[in-house]
Amino acid sequence: MMRTGSKPAAIYxxxxxxxxxxxxxxxxxxxxYYRVMTMTFFYGALALAWNVYALTGNxxxxxxxxxxxxxxxxxxxxxxxxxxPYLTIPFGGIVGALYGALWYAVxxxxxxxxxxxxxLASVEIPRVIIDNWESFTFGSLGLIGISSxxxxxxxxxxxxxxxxxxxxxxxxxxxxxxILFIHWKVMKSKWGWAIRAxxxxxxxxxxxxxxxxxxxxxxxxxxxxxxxLCGGIYAHLMxxxxxxxxxxxxISALPLVLTMFGGRYLVYGPLLGALxxxxxxxxxxxxxxxVGHSILYGLMIILTLLFFPRGIGSWVQKRKTAS
Amino acid sequence: MGTKTQNGFxxxxxxxxxxxxxxxxxxxxxxxxxxxIVSVIGPNGAGKTTLFNVICGQVKPTxxxxxFNNEDITHWPPHRICRAGVARTFQIAKPFPEMSVQQNVLxxxxxxxxxxxxxxxxxxxxxxxxxxxxxxxxxxxxAKDLTLSEQRRLEIARALATSxxxxxxxxxxxxxxxxxxxxxxELIKALRHQGLTLLLTDHFLTLTSKVSDRLVALDQGExxxxxxxxEVLQSAEVASAYLGERPTRNL
Numbered sequence: 001m002m003r004t005g006s007k008p009a010a011i012y013x014x015x016x017x018x019x020x021x022x023x024x025x026x027x028x029x030x031x032x033y034y035r036v037m038t039m040t041f042f043y044g045a046l047a048l049a050w051n052v053y054a055l056t057g058n059x060x061x062x063x064x065x066x067x068x069x070x071x072x073x074x075x076x077x078x079x080x081x082x083x084x085p086y087l088t089i090p091f092g093g094i095v096g097a098l099y100g101a102l103w104y105a106v107x108x109x110x111x112x113x114x115x116x117x118x119x120l121a122s123v124e125i126p127r128v129i130i131d132n133w134e135s136f137t138f139g140s141l142g143l144i145g146i147s148s149x150x151x152x153x154x155x156x157x158x159x160x161x162x163x164x165x166x167x168x169x170x171x172x173x174x175x176x177x178x179i180l181f182i183h184w185k186v187m188k189s190k191w192g193w194a195i196r197a198x199x200x201x202x203x204x205x206x207x208x209x210x211x212x213x214x215x216x217x218x219x220x221x222x223x224x225x226x227x228x229l230c231g232g233i234y235a236h237l238m239x240x241x242x243x244x245x246x247x248x249x250x251i252s253a254l255p256l257v258l259t260m261f262g263g264r265y266l267v268y269g270p271l272l273g274a275l276x277x278x279x280x281x282x283x284x285x286x287x288x289x290x291v292g293h294s295i296l297y298g299l300m301i302i303l304t305l306l307f308f309p310r311g312i313g314s315w316v317q318k319r320k321t322a323s
Numbered sequence: 324m325g326t327k328t329q330n331g332f333x334x335x336x337x338x339x340x341x342x343x344x345x346x347x348x349x350x351x352x353x354x355x356x357x358x359x360i361v362s363v364i365g366p367n368g369a370g371k372t373t374l375f376n377v378i379c380g381q382v383k384p385t386x387x388x389x390x391f392n393n394e395d396i397t398h399w400p401p402h403r404i405c406r407a408g409v410a411r412t413f414q415i416a417k418p419f420p421e422m423s424v425q426q427n428v429l430x431x432x433x434x435x436x437x438x439x440x441x442x443x444x445x446x447x448x449x450x451x452x453x454x455x456x457x458x459x460x461x462x463x464x465x466a467k468d469l470t471l472s473e474q475r476r477l478e479i480a481r482a483l484a485t486s487x488x489x490x491x492x493x494x495x496x497x498x499x500x501x502x503x504x505x506x507x508x509e510l511i512k513a514l515r516h517q518g519l520t521l522l523l524t525d526h527f528l529t530l531t532s533k534v535s536d537r538l539v540a541l542d543q544g545e546x547x548x549x550x551x552x553x554e555v556l557q558s559a560e561v562a563s564a565y566l567g568e569r570p571t572r573n574l
């Protein structure tokens with residue numbers, strides 16, 4: 001199934017990947033570009049993780065809960081037990097997934113706007129707890145001096161991820177590719193058809209043998225886990241977190257904006273959104289409008305909804321199938 | 324648990340369904356034998372669709388038990404009931420609108436039957452089922468582009484894709500031309516010949532009286548009469564339920 005045109009797609013993918021691997025060799029000392037592109041891939045991964053659940057048709061406005069719990073889970077574990085960040089980051093993912101399981105238990109019967117509002121509200125619970133549990137989390141002061149990503153050693157190859165912006169860029173590129181792979185597997189498999197059937201007509205899907213409850217549970221858990229991982233990486237990348245930063249609406253809403261812009265139903269849609277919008281915002285709008293640059297996201301989402309209701313990627317897709 | 328009876332392929336035992344204290348099914352007992360064609364008739368709101376929903380697990384009964392093929396399916400989730408061999412169509416068609424007609428059928432094959440995902444014969448099998456309901460020519464179109472009556476036929480193909488033993492067809496004859504009704508009657512008989520058991524509802528009685536072995540007349544969530552089509556249709560009580568004059572019943 002769906003094998004038509006997969007060869008050119010693979011060629012495009014490899015060409016684009018090569019570009020993102022090679023460009024740092026052309027701009028040897030551009031800290032700004034490295035930083036922006038690292039965060040671009042970071043938000044791309046976040047958007048992909050978010051979309052794993054959004055594919056079921058349920059739009060979450062509360063993924064900041066998983067993100068913040070992942071960030072705090074990973075940072076606190078490394079702070080108190082001095083564990084390597086590469087071990088605490090997966091732990092952050094697990095903390096996010098646990099909260100995802102709780103969501104499923106409580107919100108399982110909610111759909112559409114009621115689900116979105118419930119998720120929006122659910123961010124407040126972990127935020128308030130962490131804000132007030134000062135003896136353990138340092139509350140609203142935030143957690144400062146989180147161990148940075150430690151140096152990786154592969155035999156004679158030593159990569160100082162903590163200091164080198166370039167190394168951080170490649171690390172995030174790899175991480176995003178991993179999430180992209182998972183997103184692809186989720187969409188283009190038997191599972192993907194179950195998700196699609198339940199998105200398009202949930203009652204009919206269950207009557208045709210699709211275990212809709214399990215699909216909701218599994219995709220939510222996976223999405224929460226991956227978002228928790230993103231939170232963990234963010235904590236160690238920044239070295240500083242505080243509740244309003246990681247539990248912010250910005251973290252919940254940005255994946256939605258990027259995904260809607262790039263294309264919700266495309267494997268690369270959320271990442272495409274990040275690759276276009278984030279550099280545009282940081283490199284262009286930020287210098288033009290230092291204060292109100294995030295107006296770009298508002299503007300873009302309105303334009304997308306008006307002119308590309310299925311995302312900018314759907315336009316690329318259409319041209320490809322037409323030719 | 325009562326003793327396991329061998330008589331009915333599908334058995335409802337004192338099934339009661341309430342929505343917010345409104346009774347939709349009132350302690351209904353019904354049995355359908357293997358390879359029987361039974362039609363449920365009754366005016367709007369009599370409980371026909373609720374009966375279908377409760378058999379398929381979409382609505383859980385407040386009280387009572389449902390047995391299928393000698394298994395208690397009362398508390399099973401819908402997908403499990405489907406895999407056990409019960410399939411249905413909906414009164415108002417519920418296709419997957421963005422999927423192609425063929426993909427709609429493939430979902431039934433992959434999840435409802437034991438068909439392997441990605442097998443070589445799946446598309447041919449889907450096409451065969453679409454042939455049965457005269458939709459082969461439109462198999463590449465998105466399901467939302469079909470007319471309403473085509474969407475209803477697609478539902479039959481999709482339900483058959485789950486390789487059911489028991490098929491529930493909700494309002495089979497609605498919106499069909501006289502010619503199409505004749506074809507549908509042939510299809511229903513052919514399915515029974517292949518070993519299926521069928522439960523139908525039909526608001527207008529045009530089709531069901533011709534193919535059914537038995538009619539079950541519902542009114543206000545209760546069975547008011549059941550028997551051979553001729554007997555039931557001549558009953559004064561059934562006629563008055565349809566006409567809306569409700570005689571006071573002696574209980």
